[in-house]
Amino acid sequence: MIKVNAIRLGVLGLVGSIGLLFSLSVLANSASPNSANQAAVAMPDGYSAHVAKQVLLQGGNAVDAAVAAGFVLAVTYPEAGNLGGGGFMTLFTPTLSNAKNHTPQTSETLPVHFLDYREKAPKAAFRDLYLDQSKNVIPYRSLVGYQASGVPGTVMGLWQAHQRFGSLPWKQLLQPAIELAEQGFTVSKELEGTAQWYQNWIANKSSTPLNFSDYFGDLKTGETFKQPLLAKTLTRIANQGVDDFYQGTTAKQLVEHMQKHDGLITLADMHAYEAKWRVPVVGQWQNRTVVSAPPPSSGGVAIVQLLKMKQQLQSQFDQALIKAQKEGVPEQAMKAHFYAELEKRVYADRAHFLGDPDFVTVPVNELISDDYLTKRSQSVLMDEISDSETMRHGKIETPETTHFSIMDANGNAVSNTYTLNMPFGSGVVIPEAGFLMNNEMDDFSTKPGVANVFGVVGGKANEVAPEKRMLSSMSPTIVLKDNVVEMVVGTPGGSTIITSVFQTIVNVVDEGMSAQQAVDAPRVHHQLLPKDQIAYNPELPAETKTALELMGYNLKKNNYMGDVQLILNQAELSAASDVRGRGVSEVFSVP
């Protein structure tokens, strides 16, 4: 029997014409999503889950559902769902027709695609934008206020995905978001909590006054929150498409507000913005094809590196584990150490090689090649910690984010991660338009060796430059087995995205966990710096912690470690939303 994942469905409380609680039922048998017309959604909240499901039931495909959900989340998940941010979409489209006049950019023969709608630095940006005269980083300038925003890409991204693969009318797909903005939605306790925290966090961090609190300062759990200005903006986008956002009324509202303060974004920036179809990272691993995010994300490269190095070292690890267990070291501690060793090397490569491929040459194929990784994994130590200070990138011989996963009944899949960067972005709302701007400029390396808000460093490859895209960790991923979707997976979490996606895939394939077990399992994270620090969530058993501390690690409990949304197609189709978030997932039949 298909297991319906009905967790946290109680959060639904839609109003007006969208307002219906949907009941879930246990559905019919099937081994493949195609044979019983089954589809699945794994979404970060109940509103987006409901709307994505309705679009699929109305005959829309996975891309239609993604477009509708993308706009809904801009209303109901304002921490990360957005119009003023950007993101990435990984697609598998075995039955979708490629739209009109499109030059295909697929990876060899597989119908896999990647859409980069990441924000771009404004034309006025330059390398030392966030440094003072003494070349010191100006605190919070890249994070809070008007100069923290890149040129937003979300509206263009959803538009281009729809132009290429959509089947239902654009206007119809925006209608649920418009209604939720007009009629309101019920504020969750998570949303109220994050908004309160953010309001306190931004206080006194900007040299110019912020208007965040005017719009989001009074969110109360259980109350209906209406956004009439955002509804008008969405209506314009529904009627005029991207032209409104990048050239029309919304563009003018955005630029006027930016220019009134000390913002950088101009109309020329908005006109020039383009989303790009890129070739995804494709790695072969354990008889599977892992399809994930290429630069300007570091995610796909890093995840394939982690998976392959783990596989290369598995038997060595198994032997070390037997020995360690005889000495009383728990398996969980050994695994955390093993992953930390792999991650150290991967984050050193990230800091050196990764950046916007339109500006720097990123040796993607070399970095994920078996030969390179065999050399790289040779230095992994099973019984002690490799030195962080001397950890360098490898040698190449030649030269509050949110994620959703959708699979339609024809086996097409969308894995989408998009973001404002931190929850609620820069704290700037475009007045009249009613949406938040991102603080993605902080994902650039503002100064070589100086960590960003997620504690990761970078160098030349990721320095600020006009019209450049900042390096990302976002990793919307699709795993194929025998050219059929096995997993659609991704998560928010800044630099922990990479290790969360890695561990979720490994939990399924190597540990044999169910979808729900795989996303809920404790996760550990190491990113080279801070030195020998392993972050974890949720709490680890005392014996695991003691063993790791004896090895020499500093342990840090992260309050936040992602919100994985996973669809899994094994003997049965299943879907799971991370216990850490307010997500809702469901498997259902499309008549």
Ligand code: DON
């Ligand atoms: O692109 C990145 O890697 C970050 N801007 C993502 C931010 C994020 O995941 C925040 N989520 N909690």
